[in-house]
Amino acid sequence: MADKINVAVVFGGRSGEHEVSLMSATSVMKAIDKDKYNIIPIGITKEGQWIIYNGSIEKIETGEWEEIAKRECKENSSVAIIPLNEAVKKLSGMVDVVFPVLHGPFGEDGTIQGLLEMADIPYVGAGVLASSIGMDKVYTKKIFEHEGLPVGKYMLIMRNQFNKALQKTIAAIEKEFEYPIFLKPANLGSSVGITKAHNREELIKGIELASEHDRKILVEEFINGREIECAVLGNDDPKASVVGEILPSHEFYDYKAKYFDDGKSKIVIPANIPQEKAAEIREMAVKAYKAIDCSGLARVDFFLEKDTMKVYINEVNTMPGFTKYSMYPLLWEQTGIAYGRLIDRLITFALERYKDR
Ligand SMILES: Nc1ncnc2c1ncn2[C@@H]1O[C@H](COP(=O)(O)OP(=O)(O)O)[C@@H](O)[C@H]1O
Ligand SMILES: [Mg+2]
Known part of the structure; x- marks a missing residue:
């Protein structure tokens, strides 16, 4: 037991891809070589609370883990909902490596990677720079x-530019691109907030949707x-x-x-x-x-x-x-x-x- 490698599998997270992360992390925890690795499941709620989860792996995918973990925290003071700085301190004491199975912002984007760099803990995957790029x-x-x-033709527009000068922005886009046009929030994944616009009405709606998720909106030619x-x-x-x-x-x-x-x-x-x-x-x-x-x-x-x-x-x-x-x-x-x-x-x-x- 003592010579096993302690792997913290971090799952959930604040992004729109929370549920996807639950699925990915469950798979990882089920398949990881238990003779070689000791898993410490750590869930992050959508609100950003970190919780060490001791319950069954089956309850992660369904989202039930959160209730279970929170209940356990109330009943047993040794398992607490941890503030971020405490979480990091705790992690560095008991973990050999972190596997952040987190998709999207606050996970795949260099933020948790930066936190782990600061805490001097090895972690799976790309570092800060590659993650954020x-x-x-x-x-x-x-x-x-x-x-x-080779990349397709694209244009970056800012949310406030669109809000201030809608007609002008639309004209600039229509000058450069033919329909259909793709609109995407610059920083997201799992196709959240993406529109394939076939006409001006959809273009405007698409920009509005993308701008709910990001201040930077990517306009792309259809390939x-x-x-x-x-x-x-x-x-x-x-x-x-x-x-x-x-x-x-x-x-x-x-x-x-x-x-x-x-x-x-x-x-x-x-x-x-x-x-x-x-x-x-x-x-x-x-x-x-x-x-x-x-x-x-x-x-x-x-x-x-x-x-x-x-x-x-x-x-x-x-x-x-x-x-x-x-x-x-x-x-x-x-x-x-x-x-x-x-x-x-x-x-x-x-x-x-x-x-x-
Ligand atoms: N420029 C494009 N031309 C044609 N299809 C696109 C284009 N951009 C995105 N798509 C379609 O939308 C999907 C999601 O877009 P993508 O850029 O991969 O975002 P995500 O990070 O959410 O996966 C792609 O898998 C593809 O089906
Ligand atoms: Mg994609």
Whole structure:
């Protein structure tokens, strides 16, 4: 028992992807090698409270963990709802490595990574810089452009610019783009707040929706492409997996299609594309990974334009969906690394990176 590695699996979080995190973390906790690792589940509520959770893993996905943990806190003063500074102090005393299975803002964006750096605790995945770049779709594009990686045409508009000068903003967008036009909050994930606008009315609604989530709104040209994804794993010498394809069930791969469509969106691995294209995509995935100074893991998402077969990079996810049935683990499985071993590799990379620094 004493020589087991103590892994704090942090789940939930303040972002719109709270529920997705619960699913990913449950999978991780079920599959992790219990002979080698001792898990300490730590939940973060949507309000941002940190709670050490001692209950059954089954109750995490359903959200019931929160009630159970809070009840236990009331009954047993040794398990407390911990303020952030206390949480960090406690963590550094009892944890060898943290696996922040958190998606979206306040998790995948460099904030918890910064906290763990301050506390001098090793953690799985990308560091502060790569996490925050990866979360910001505009900065990701800027860096990719700089590295000569192909990105679709885009424009950044600010919420207050739109609010102050609606007509002017709309005119500027319509001058540059043809419908359909994609609108996205710059910092989010899981398709939350994204609109495919087919006309001016939808454009305005789409900007309004995106601006509920962020002050920065990304306007993008529509790419009529297949959705190809590649998994990357490693620190300074990262490797790319085989590539996979998403066949969305909805008009685009929106939040519903991602998580609630009873498996009607299909994952195809390896993607049925020419070998040279797959090789090109894998190479770009590694280049993109290095461009943002990533470590641990990332899923790099592409569009393969249907007519021209031109490849565009869409985005990098530094903490991709991580259930057993998510693209990232499935890609590695098909490349020869099974789910349990993948978790083991990620923790090893986390400890190596910590030593390296
Ligand atoms: N420019 C675009 N052209 C065509 N489809 C797009 C475009 N941008 C996004 N999409 C569709 O919307 C989905 C979600 O957008 P994405 O940028 O990946 O955001 P998220 O971070 O929420 O996953 C994509 O998987 C794709 O189906
Ligand atoms: Mg995406």
